[in-house]
Amino acid sequence: GIQVEQSPPDLILQEGANSTLRCNFSDSVNNLQWFHQNPWGQLINLFYIPSGTKQNGRLSATTVATERYSLLYISSSQTTDSGVYFCAVSPYSGGGADGLTFGKGTHLIIQP
Amino acid sequence: KAGVTQTPRYLIKTRGQQVTLSCSPISGHRSVSWYQQTPGQGLQFLFEYFSETQRNKGNFPGRFSGRQFSNSRSEMNVSTLELGDSALYLCASSLAQQGTEAFFGQGTRLTVV
Numbered sequence: 001g002i003q004v005e006q007s008p009p010d011l012i013l014q015e016g017a018n019s020t021l022r023c024n025f026s027d028s029v030n031n032l033q034w035f036h037q038n039p040w041g042q043l044i045n046l047f048y049i050p051s052g053t054k055q056n057g058r059l060s061a062t063t064v065a066t067e068r069y070s071l072l073y074i075s076s077s078q079t080t081d082s083g084v085y086f087c088a089v090s091p092y093s094g095g096g097a098d099g100l101t102f103g104k105g106t107h108l109i110i111q112p
Numbered sequence: 113k114a115g116v117t118q119t120p121r122y123l124i125k126t127r128g129q130q131v132t133l134s135c136s137p138i139s140g141h142r143s144v145s146w147y148q149q150t151p152g153q154g155l156q157f158l159f160e161y162f163s164e165t166q167r168n169k170g171n172f173p174g175r176f177s178g179r180q181f182s183n184s185r186s187e188m189n190v191s192t193l194e195l196g197d198s199a200l201y202l203c204a205s206s207l208a209q210q211g212t213e214a215f216f217g218q219g220t221r222l223t224v225v
Contacts, residue, residue, distance in 0.1 A: 033213060040218065043202065045216075048211065096145065096160075096204065096205070096212055096213070097143070097145035097214035098145055098168055098208070099157055102155035103154075104154050
């Protein structure tokens with residue numbers, strides 16, 4: 001199956017700093033999503049981005065499908081950005097959560 | 113609109129018992145997927161249902177099963193519980209169209225003692 005590697009595994013930053021999280025995947029995908037898991041365990045969808053670039057406020061993401069990687073950018077970090085960020089991919093074309101393979105995540109801590 | 117609802121939120125079971133977890137998707141969503149999250153293995157795909165049919169399945173033993181009803185609500189069942197089944201079980205729903213994102217529920221935390 002598809003392998004997903006995320007880096008860095010842990011990241012500690014001061015409030016206001018910028019960060020870049022990386023996701024490498026081993027095969028072509030039709031579905032790539034970034035999620036933020038809050039302290040209560042819920043996964044919040046950030047982006048559906050199998051290719052191209054998207055922006056949503058302080059967050060943006062870029063996927064270069066031909067080179068099999070995706071980047072999540074967080075600018076002007078806030079303490080509420082703390083949590084675990086997951087990249088998930090699937091070869092299936094039906095969207096949603098069908099057959100997603102998750103990376104191990106990046107644990108982000110934003111200090112005040 | 114209401115999000116994905118999972119019940120119960122917490123559950124404690126004894127080894128050897130069986131358990132049923134429930135997931136109500138967002139209204140209009142016909143695809144429901146189930147995931148297991150553990151500290152050791154991370155998030156792993158269990159199965160996906162669409163229009164009451166299991167379309168895809170992850171690499172879990174047959175003790176893990178599921179079903180979907182005509183109103184798109186889904187249940188998963190784990191029989192003969194083992195200590196290693198202790199995990200957060202997450203359900204996600206989507207429109208099941210290319211380009212659509214997944215919406216996850218808050219999960220059911222199962223502890224097997």
